[in-house]
Amino acid sequence: MLNGKNILIGITGGIAAYKICELIRKFKKNGANVRVVATPNALNFVTKLTLQNLSQNEVYVEEFNVKDWRPEHISFADEADIMLIAPATANTISKIATGVADNLLTSIACAFNKKMIIAPAMNCNMWNNPVVQENISKLRSLGVEFLEPESGFLACGYIGKGRLCSIDKIYSSVVEALNYSKKLEGKKVVVTSGGTIEDIDPVRYISNYSSGKMGFAIANAAKNMGAEVVLITTKNFEAPYKIVKVKSAIDMQNAIDKEFETSDYIIMAAAVADYRVKNYSQQKMKKTNDDNLVLELVKNPDILKGLCDKKTHQIIVGFCAESENLLNNAKEKIAKKGCDYLVANDISRADIGFSSDDNEVSILDKSGKIVKLDKAPKKVIARQILEYINE
Numbered sequence: 095m096l097n098g099k100n101i102l103i104g105i106t107g108g109i110a111a112y113k114i115c116e117l118i119r120k121f122k123k124n125g126a127n128v129r130v131v132a133t134p135n136a137l138n139f140v141t142k143l144t145l146q147n148l149s150q151n152e153v154y155v156e157e158f159n160v161k162d163w164r165p166e167h168i169s170f171a172d173e174a175d176i177m178l179i180a181p182a183t184a185n186t187i188s189k190i191a192t193g194v195a196d197n198l199l200t201s202i203a204c205a206f207n208k209k210m211i212i213a214p215a216m217n218c219n220m221w222n223n224p225v226v227q228e229n230i231s232k233l234r235s236l237g238v239e240f241l242e243p244e245s246g247f248l249a250c251g252y253i254g255k256g257r258l259c260s261i262d263k264i265y266s267s268v269v270e271a272l273n274y275s276k277k278l279e280g281k282k283v284v285v286t287s288g289g290t291i292e293d294i295d296p297v298r299y300i301s302n303y304s305s306g307k308m309g310f311a312i313a314n315a316a317k318n319m320g321a322e323v324v325l326i327t328t329k330n331f332e333a334p335y336k337i338v339k340v341k342s343a344i345d346m347q348n349a350i351d352k353e354f355e356t357s358d359y360i361i362m363a364a365a366v367a368d369y370r371v372k373n374y375s376q377q378k379m380k381k382t383n384d385d386n387l388v389l390e391l392v393k394n395p396d397i398l399k400g401l402c403d404k405k406t407h408q409i410i411v412g413f414c415a416e417s418e419n420l421l422n423n424a425k426e427k428i429a430k431k432g433c434d435y436l437v438a439n440d441i442s443r444a445d446i447g448f449s450s451d452d453n454e455v456s457i458l459d460k461s462g463k464i465v466k467l468d469k470a471p472k473k474v475i476a477r478q479i480l481e482y483i484n485e
């Protein structure tokens with residue numbers, strides 16, 4: 095699966111460094127070329143000899159150990175298809191976020207302009223430190239993928255979030271990242287995500303449980319496939335592309351309209367409220383003596399249908415969340431809306447859909463063809479959807 099791929103692994107000084115030995119073996123067994131760069135502190139936890147034997151390559155630590163005419167931090171950055179830093183300490187993450195290049199690993203990171211994945215591991219208080227979180231946000235907004243640490247018993251004796259995520263998760267994330275085709279180069283992809291928020295008064299609103307994760311995963315996958323991406327969302331995300339934050343269905347429609355003509359793909363993963371309150375109350379509504387309260391609602395525009403009615407060259411993908419009769423409802427919906435594809439998911443299952451990190455969907459096209467994608471992390475499903483609609 096990884097034949098001919100060049101993986102650069104940066105190891106920093108955390109107890110989880112020993113776990114990376116198994117990961118290197120897995121990469122090697124699957125055909126990758128692995129180059130390891132360790133910080134001086136990493137070698138307190140794992141030996142150079144072990145890393146050298148497993149990677150079948152010399153392991154580099156110091157910066158001024160030049161054997162070739164090209165400085166190592168530049169040649170290593172150039173030859174790698176992906177850079178993985180695992181475990182990444184708060185120190186190394188913060189240095190990379192601020193452009194500090196004071197050892198070989200951080201110098202390579204500074205010169206690296208391809209896909210970077212960071213798997214942090216640290217004490218939970220360090221993880222929760224706002225400075226560390228701000229540095230992570232900054233790197234995320236620049237396109238670095240973070241594999242969040244897990245909660246549990248930490249080597250420092252604390253119980254909390256900070257443990258390196260599983261080796262399987264790191265492995266599959268690297269494989270996934272190396273799998274992207276560049277099919278969307280030169281294309282503009284507009285994605286919507288999250289549930290719209292329809293205000294009742296200044297303190298209350300109507301909304302739904304959509305987390306926005308599926309749309310965010312699609313926007314990320316489109317970016318990885320080379321597209322210019324615009325994410326129109328009701329949630330807070332950080333990413334290296336244009337994000338337009340909206341609230342209501344009307345806001346969302348206005349934001350899409352601004353991007354519509356120049357876009358090639360529109361992917362409506364948002365859960366748009368079908369109705370909004372007819373009379374928004376400027377002041378907080380007061381409780382009355384009445385036991386019942388009737389709110390009058392009016393229909394929101396059907397954004398997806400409106401786009402399909404006026405489309406010229408765009409490929410338009412709708413989503414449908416159903417709690418029963420998934421495929422029958424989906425078939426009716428694709429005909430009613432007129433979109434090119436409809437991605438259907440079953441929200442009655444707790445292990446997929448809304449807040450979950452996994453999903454399992456069926457993709458319908460206009461001709462009636464249905465393709466089922468097996469349960470997988472949302473980022474895998476996202477790539478598969480984009481690959482499928484580009485076949």
Ligand code: CTP
Binds near residue numbers: 364365396397
């Ligand atoms: N959608 C939209 N505008 C709306 C409602 C839905 O653009 N006012 C879009 C959603 O973003 C999604 C698709 O339509 O891509 C299907 O949404 P869904 O809520 O399943 O369909 P509805 O048309 O609202 O039908 P119903 O709620 O009756 O199942």
